[in-house]
Amino acid sequence: MSSRPSRGTARLAAILDALPDGLLLVNCNGTVVNANAIALEMFETPGTALVGRGLLDLLPEFDSKLIPGSMRRPEAADEQGRTKPTRMIARRTDGHEYPVEVTSASLDSGQAAYNDIHSSYTGDELLMIVVRDLSGTVDTEAELARSQRQTEMILRAASEGVVGTDTDGRVVLVNPAAAQILGFRASDLGGQELHPLILHSRAEGEPFPYEDSPLADTLKSGRKHRVRGQVLWSKSGAQVPVDLTTAPVRDGDQLVGAVMTFTDRRPYEELSAQHKNVVAELTASHSAEVTALKEAHTAEVEALKEAHTAEAKEQAERIAALGDRHSQLTAVLGGSLRGPLEELRGELSTLAADPAGQLWPEANQILHHLAAGYARMTTLVDNVLGYQRLDAGVEGLRKAPAMVEGIVTGGIDGAVELIGPGRAQFAVHTPPIEAEVDARRLATAIAHLVADVCGVDSTGKARAVPGGGYVDSTVVVAAAQRGDVVRIEVRGPYAGGDPVHEPIVRGIVRAHGGVLQTHEMPGMNGSAYVLDVPIGAAAGAIAPPEATETPEAVGHAPVAEAVPASPSSPEGVGAPGVTSGGRRRARRSSTDAFLDSPVGTPEGAGAGEAEAVAASAPDDRAGAEPTGRRRARR
Incomplete structure (x- = not known):
């Protein structure tokens, strides 16, 4: 302690100086009369003294009714004059403020040990105040509080149901999505065993033993499980198909609980059913259209076949008629026409020769001209017939x-x-x-x-x-x-x-x-x-x-x-x-x-x-x- 100790209290002072919290002794006037080493570090600055200062200068929010000799009875103290830890702002001797946690207790004289501590005062009473610096603790608590709020917001925003249990399978955490999917209120699930509430039966209605559930295996072995198509039971007794996942919660190496998350499959199953109905309708409609198109196509093909057959028959008849005409014309040119022309040409050439000189010159010239004309016709007929035979492939x-x-x-x-x-x-x-x-x-x-x-x-x-x-x-x-x-x-x-x-x-x-x-x-x-x-x-x-x-x-x-x-x-x-x-x-x-x-x-x-x-x-x-x-x- 800061004051000179007596021979009998030297050991006690050393113990008080070794405490992790600051310790102040305040007299009936509200003045600090003694302090341990931690208190001096917390409140005293170089060039200033802690002892002799008023308590309210150091702790402005402290309840003055707790100071010995106060005429008002304190409400926060118990029968022995002790108070619960209270958070307030402390002020150093240089005016710097910081958060602390304060606990106080009254110290009376030995003469009034058996009297009411508030009935009489001798003036020797002291008030012992224990001060704990919360500068680092407040920051940590604020961070924890912020983290907790973020966790709560995430759980509230999640569309999947999240349920946390302890090692006995009792509910310790429920997010709003889980309560809404299951039809419960969050307060109804707190502290209840989860398996009898939502996992008591299988989809067929048979009982579902707790030992066979994925939650029980996770709490027992610490393994994770993922189950598709698991059936949960709502508060109304209706089946809720979900995709379920269980995972262990550990504190270091110790298993302290499990978290079960699940996704409601009812919207997906409704969409799947609607999709199947639409696909079935479209398939039926498409099949009907395809059948109608096939029938129409078959009828059109048959009509085209008939028309093509008739046209091909007509073309064949026309080609045959043209072939007959061509054969007839070729026969006429080659036999009936060319032969007489050749004979007539020969006779005209013989007459034009006139070996006896009996014709007039004009008649002789006409005969030569006629003979040349018949020769030209004969040559033309021969060339046309030769081309026809070459084109028909008869000759090469x-x-x-x-x-x-x-x-x-x-x-x-x-x-x-x-x-x-x-x-x-x-x-x-x-x-x-x-x-x-x-x-x-x-x-x-x-x-x-x-x-x-x-x-x-x-x-x-x-x-x-x-x-x-x-x-x-x-x-x-x-x-x-x-x-x-x-x-x-x-x-x-x-x-x-x-x-x-x-x-x-x-x-x-x-x-x-x-x-x-x-x-x-x-x-x-x-x-x-x-x-x-x-x-x-x-x-x-x-x-x-x-x-x-x-x-x-x-x-x-x-x-x-x-x-x-x-x-x-x-x-x-x-x-x-x-x-x-x-x-x-x-x-x-x-x-x-x-x-x-x-x-x-x-x-x-x-x-x-x-x-x-x-x-x-x-x-x-x-x-x-x-x-x-x-x-x-x-």
């Missing part, structure tokens, strides 16, 4: 390597038979090219192309020129190799497209695997046919032999008269090397433009005519290739 191509020059020459001779003599003149350019083709049929195709661009129809009549005037009757025929194909261009003064000539040409070219294109010529009359035929296994372009040029051959091109071939010549139309009446002249500048053009792009014809070979390219030498213009024989 007889391919063999042949020179394109001979094929073009034979085609021009055939064209003269189709259009008549003296009706056109030709500019021809055919370099030495060998191709694997059917020479006779390809010459026939070229003959019909030439007849088409000459403006002469199948009857031998020429088309009228719009607006009248002069029309250049020159037909340009040029050939060249482009890659693995032979390109032949036929260009004339008239636009093609005759319904007799063009189908024959397209059929023959298609059988060879080639392509026939028609191109308009800008700024010029007529059109151009471009015919591409594969070379096949032939040699293609053949290099011309070296020829020695003479000064006379440089400036002029030889003009050769071809030997006319009679229509009944053994070589026939289209045979390689066959020539007809007319003369051959140098090729025109338009053929140079065609040969220099890229593949698939025909060039237009030139306006003028080149009369001499000297204006031609070096490959136009007389020894290299036959060039020039051919005039039909008269």
Whole structure:
């Protein structure tokens, strides 16, 4: 203690100084007369003294009625003058305040030991005050209180039911969600055994022993459990399906209880039932729609089948009728028409020959003209029948390597038979090219192309020129190799497209695997046919032999008269090397433009005519290739 102790109280003072709480002695005047070491640390600051200060300066909230000698009887003290711990604010000698817990007890003198402590005072009474500093404790308690409030708010906000039990299975904690799900009030569950209230029976109504419950196993072994579809019983006796979880609560290593949480499955089961009903309705509706669609589709397919069968039958009958007509027409052309025409042609040729010289010159000319007309009709009938047999597959191509020059020459001779003599003149350019083709049929195709661009129809009549005037009757025929194909261009003064000539040409070219294109010529009359035929296994372009040029051959091109071939010549139309009446002249500048053009792009014809070979390219030498213009024989 702070005062000088007597010899008998030295040990007691040392014990009081070792106490963890501050100890103050207050006399009847309310003045501190003594204090232990802890009290001095709590209240005294350097430069100030604790002893001698008034108690109310140190503890302003202290009840002054407890000070000895007070005329008022204290209400908080018991019969021995002791008070319960009271929290208040203490003030240090420098004015700093802090929270404390105060307990007081009256100390009377030995003379009044058996008297009422409030009946008489001798003036020697003392009041002992025990002060405990709560500076750290208040902060801890505030944190605990805040944590407790947060826990309560979390439990109140949780939608799952939470129930806490002690080790005996009695309820110590219930959140509002658990009480609402089970239909109880929280106060009704406090302190009750949980198993008999909500887990007493199974879903089938059989008793559910406590030893078999997950809560009992958790309280016994400390294991966690998770159960789906567990049935709890509400206060009304209704079943409540839940997903239940139990977990142990430990204080260190000691098991002190368990927590059971559960989620009400009734809303999910209601939604599941609604979903099943909706799915069943949709399934039934969909099945009905699918059945109706299937029936409609089946009926539509049957109707379409019937219509298709009838249409196919009608088409088959029409095709059969067309086939019969085609066979009849072919028979008429091949037998009934061609035979009489051939006989009539022979008789007219015999009469026109007039070995005895008995006919007038005019009659002889008419007979020759009629014989040429019948020859043209016979040739046209033969070509049409040949195309029909080729297109029907009765006959096939007889391919063999042949020179394109001979094929073009034979085609021009055939064209003269189709259009008549003296009706056109030709500019021809055919370099030495060998191709694997059917020479006779390809010459026939070229003959019909030439007849088409000459403006002469199948009857031998020429088309009228719009607006009248002069029309250049020159037909340009040029050939060249482009890659693995032979390109032949036929260009004339008239636009093609005759319904007799063009189908024959397209059929023959298609059988060879080639392509026939028609191109308009800008700024010029007529059109151009471009015919591409594969070379096949032939040699293609053949290099011309070296020829020695003479000064006379440089400036002029030889003009050769071809030997006319009679229509009944053994070589026939289209045979390689066959020539007809007319003369051959140098090729025109338009053929140079065609040969220099890229593949698939025909060039237009030139306006003028080149009369001499000297204006031609070096490959136009007389020894290299036959060039020039051919005039039909008269």
